[in-house]
Amino acid sequence: MPMTDSFKNRLFPVLPEIVDHFQTPFHIYDETGIRETGQSLKKVFSAVDGFKEFFAVKALPNPFILSIMKDMGFGFDCSSIPELVLSRRIGARGEELMFTSNNTTVEDFKAAMENGGCILNLDDITLIEKLPAIPELISFRYNPGHRRSGNAIIGNPVEAKYGVSHDQILDAYKKMKALGAERFGLHTMLVSNELNYEYMVETAKMLLDMIEWLSGELGIPFEFINIGGGLGIPYRPEDKPLNIEAMGRKVTKLFGAFKAEHGDVPKLYMESGRYMSGPHGVLVTKAINHKDIYRKYIGVDACMSALMRPGMYGAYHHIDVLGKDLIESPAETVDVVGSLCENIDKFAVERTLPKIDTGDILVIQDTGAHGHAMGFNYNAKLRPQELLLRSDGTVERIRREETMDDYFATLNFEKKIITPKND
Numbered sequence: 498m499p500m501t502d503s504f505k506n507r508l509f510p511v512l513p514e515i516v517d518h519f520q521t522p523f524h525i526y527d528e529t530g531i532r533e534t535g536q537s538l539k540k541v542f543s544a545v546d547g548f549k550e551f552f553a554v555k556a557l558p559n560p561f562i563l564s565i566m567k568d569m570g571f572g573f574d575c576s577s578i579p580e581l582v583l584s585r586r587i588g589a590r591g592e593e594l595m596f597t598s599n600n601t602t603v604e605d606f607k608a609a610m611e612n613g614g615c616i617l618n619l620d621d622i623t624l625i626e627k628l629p630a631i632p633e634l635i636s637f638r639y640n641p642g643h644r645r646s647g648n649a650i651i652g653n654p655v656e657a658k659y660g661v662s663h664d665q666i667l668d669a670y671k672k673m674k675a676l677g678a679e680r681f682g683l684h685t686m687l688v689s690n691e692l693n694y695e696y697m698v699e700t701a702k703m704l705l706d707m708i709e710w711l712s713g714e715l716g717i718p719f720e721f722i723n724i725g726g727g728l729g730i731p732y733r734p735e736d737k738p739l740n741i742e743a744m745g746r747k748v749t750k751l752f753g754a755f756k757a758e759h760g761d762v763p764k765l766y767m768e769s770g771r772y773m774s775g776p777h778g779v780l781v782t783k784a785i786n787h788k789d790i791y792r793k794y795i796g797v798d799a800c801m802s803a804l805m806r807p808g809m810y811g812a813y814h815h816i817d818v819l820g821k822d823l824i825e826s827p828a829e830t831v832d833v834v835g836s837l838c839e840n841i842d843k844f845a846v847e848r849t850l851p852k853i854d855t856g857d858i859l860v861i862q863d864t865g866a867h868g869h870a871m872g873f874n875y876n877a878k879l880r881p882q883e884l885l886l887r888s889d890g891t892v893e894r895i896r897r898e899e900t901m902d903d904y905f906a907t908l909n910f911e912k913k914i915i916t917p918k919n920d
């Protein structure tokens with residue numbers, strides 16, 4: 498099921514007041530829910546030595562949220578210089594930061610290694626030459642190719658642009674060892690929004706098998722395996738939540754067996770984004786137009802700039818109409834749409850909802866990850882504000898809405914012209 502009852506009970510009674518004060522549209526996140534999920538994640542893996550979650554910053558890159566993650570003892574998975582800067586701004590340093598980029602530049606590596614550095618997770622063997630210096634600790638992202646199947650969002654590993662191939666991975670570590678690296682990790686990320694925990698257990702098993710083989714060949718110790726993100730959340734009411742307890746039990750067993758056999762065991766790292774924050778955010782928007790042509794349309798005051806997933810992946814986001822439900826209110830089947838000149842700008846397609854009146858508040862759920870962050874400015878549509886419902890009951894604005902000045906900011910530049918000579 499989507500939004501939890503406890504989040505609903507915290508938010509819905511006060512939502513009219515929040516809407517009055519802040520005006521729609523906005524994303525609002527639930528501190529209590531984020532902390533509960535974080536605590537349960539830690540508890541489930543508490544028997545695995547050195548378990549650590551590195552929150553995937555791209556899911557919800559807001560410093561107020563990152564501070565909550567840091568407070569829970571989590572690190573940060575970054576894929577760009579601004580994500581590193583953001584994480585360092587809230588005080589994360591060194592090995593609290595993992596840098597996992599793709600198609601990486603020398604400038605990226607320089608920024609990653611400055612200011613206390615971070616854990617470098619290389620996406621390709623050729624990137625070794627681009628390192629400005631040899632770090633003591635190095636990790637590679639492994640792509641198992643045909644050895645595993647992926648899923649729809651990330652794709653089949655053979656076709657995915659990420660990671661070092663099976664044939665190159667031994668050489669990659671051999672090279673880093675020869676160059677003087679002394680500490681090693683191994684990473685992979687194969688799926689996205691996966692609800693079957695067995696897949697994640699298999700991934701942990703695959704990485705443990707890999708380090709057994711790699712250490713055997715090269716005599717190098719592995720300090721951690723990182724099973725990536727990709728833990729799924731139930732977007733649809735009929736989706737069963739991922740069984741994190743069962744995953745914890747099986748992974749704990751795997752690590753126990755590995756320790757019994759080898760006397761030593763790597764730490765377990767994870768970099769979940771969606772699982773940590775996805776269910777703990779909603780997009781709140783107001784119905785502003787009704788249109789009755791071949792289908793019925795409800796126009797709302799948010800659009801794809803606030804949430805791309807339905808348009809981009811056909812993703813389902815559950816919608817509640819504040820104060821109405823399908824049991825007591827008459828129902829109507831509608832498309833819920835934004836204002837972009839793109840027919841994919843729909844939050845819901847042929848969805849049966851309680852009959853909506855102009856001015857009704859719609860709560861579009863599970864927008865706490867890959868929601869606001871993925872928003873774009875096509876059609877000069879601006880991104881909405883972000884709010885945080887604190888555990889003490891206060892509501893704080895944690896990002897203002899974009900303004901036209903923000904949109905025009907990149908047109909404010911120094912004149913630069915050349916006349917190519919073509920000689």
Ligand SMILES: *Cc1c(COP(=O)(O)O)cnc(C)c1O
Pocket residue numbers: 553555556574576597686688689690725726727728768769770771772866
């Ligand atoms: C996107 C991403 C994640 C987070 O994925 P979720 O599906 O949000 O858990 C983790 N690691 C890497 C390398 C990623 O690109």
